[in-house]
Amino acid sequence: MAPYSIAIIGVGKIARDEHLPVIAHDPNFRLVGVVSRSGAQVEGAPTFATPAELYAAAPGLDAVAICTPPNVRHRLAREAIDAGKHVLLEKPAAPTLAEIRDLTAHAAERGRVVFAASHSQYHRPVEPARLRLLGRRLARVAIEWTEDVRVWHPGQEWIWEDGNFGVFDSGINALSILAKIAPGPVYVKSAELHYPANRDTPIAASLVLVSPAAEPGAQLTAAFDWRRSGGQTWRVDIDVVDGPRLSLVDGGAKLLVDGRLEATDPTTEYADVYARFAELLARGESVVDSASSQLVADAFRLGERKIVEPFLW
Numbered sequence: 001m002a003p004y005s006i007a008i009i010g011v012g013k014i015a016r017d018e019h020l021p022v023i024a025h026d027p028n029f030r031l032v033g034v035v036s037r038s039g040a041q042v043e044g045a046p047t048f049a050t051p052a053e054l055y056a057a058a059p060g061l062d063a064v065a066i067c068t069p070p071n072v073r074h075r076l077a078r079e080a081i082d083a084g085k086h087v088l089l090e091k092p093a094a095p096t097l098a099e100i101r102d103l104t105a106h107a108a109e110r111g112r113v114v115f116a117a118s119h120s121q122y123h124r125p126v127e128p129a130r131l132r133l134l135g136r137r138l139a140r141v142a143i144e145w146t147e148d149v150r151v152w153h154p155g156q157e158w159i160w161e162d163g164n165f166g167v168f169d170s171g172i173n174a175l176s177i178l179a180k181i182a183p184g185p186v187y188v189k190s191a192e193l194h195y196p197a198n199r200d201t202p203i204a205a206s207l208v209l210v211s212p213a214a215e216p217g218a219q220l221t222a223a224f225d226w227r228r229s230g231g232q233t234w235r236v237d238i239d240v241v242d243g244p245r246l247s248l249v250d251g252g253a254k255l256l257v258d259g260r261l262e263a264t265d266p267t268t269e270y271a272d273v274y275a276r277f278a279e280l281l282a283r284g285e286s287v288v289d290s291a292s293s294q295l296v297a298d299a300f301r302l303g304e305r306k307i308v309e310p311f312l313w
């Protein structure tokens with residue numbers, strides 16, 4: 001079958017780190033252009049200043065991958081669907097659940113595929129972790145997702161803008177893993193959000209979670225912090241009743257069972273994101289993971305806001 005023609009909208013860190021190299025190696029896709037407000041150049045593909053110019057120049061284009069900040073995605077995704085394109089959305093899919101629902105419904109009405117990819121769920125060890133947890137009772141969940149914002153979001157002012165997510169921009173990765181592997185639904189019970197005095201989004205957050213699949217009194221917690229310097233910790237530890245401790249570490253790239261390595265990801269999770277997108281396109285099926293977005297929305301709704309030191313790059 002001919003490869004799907006695809007274009008990238010927003011050529012920033014994640015487009016260059018993952019989307020462009022993965023597309024270049026995936027025979028299911030052929031890059032036919034990029035849309036870049038800043039005129040970013042990508043070898044072998046023309047740059048367009050706006051999506052409208054791309055759609056006019058490439059009427060046969062099958063799909064776009066939207067790699068911009070979240071707060072502009074809904075508008076760009078609707079525009080793409082209206083132009084007859086399938087859409088892959090980076091995470092977080094959109095600032096509000098209403099926008100996510102609208103995109104799902106709009107794509108269905110127009111017969112287009114929308115794939116809101118929670119990339120961390122596509123680390124291969126995540127599925128064996130899910131299988132190990134099926135039917136189990138949770139005794140403890142401890143998420144630790146701490147990193148240096150200057151390393152992972154260098155100079156990205158948008159992360160501090162209202163309508164974007166602050167520390168949840170990366171914390172949502174952990175929540176997407178938990179939502180996928182937990183043996184039952186998980187809800188936010190309470191949260192504390194730390195806002196730098198000079199910013200509109202949190203730099204750190206701690207969540208207390210509950211689940212009907214947890215034992216009474218079980219502690220389910222998540223700690224997100226961007227103030228770390230030197231390295232990062234992206235891990236989810238889960239204890240179950242009468243079972244081993246599962247630890248997904250390195251963002252989900254490794255599964256430890258009672259500290260012993262049981263599964264590892266030999267590739268980048270983005271290769272599997274694009275493999276899945278190709279499958280969904282072939283089937284004409286949309287997948288939108290909104291469980292992690294729901295948890296983030298609830299943390300913002302319930303969270304107690306604390307003001308902390310101003311953040312300067």
Ligand code: NAP
Pocket residue numbers: 009010011012013014015035036037038039040067068069070072090091092119152153156158169170
């Ligand atoms: P980034 O480096 O700032 O890139 C985003 C790009 O989007 C910008 O370079 C710009 O590209 C375009 N853009 C910026 N503001 C825009 C606006 N208001 N309207 C339209 N386009 C705009 O950010 P990133 O790190 O790639 O993150 C983008 C998304 O990917 C985020 O949702 C993030 O959560 C997700 N992600 C990031 C990482 C990571 O390691 N950083 C990992 C996984 C997922 P042009 O100048 O080309 O238009």
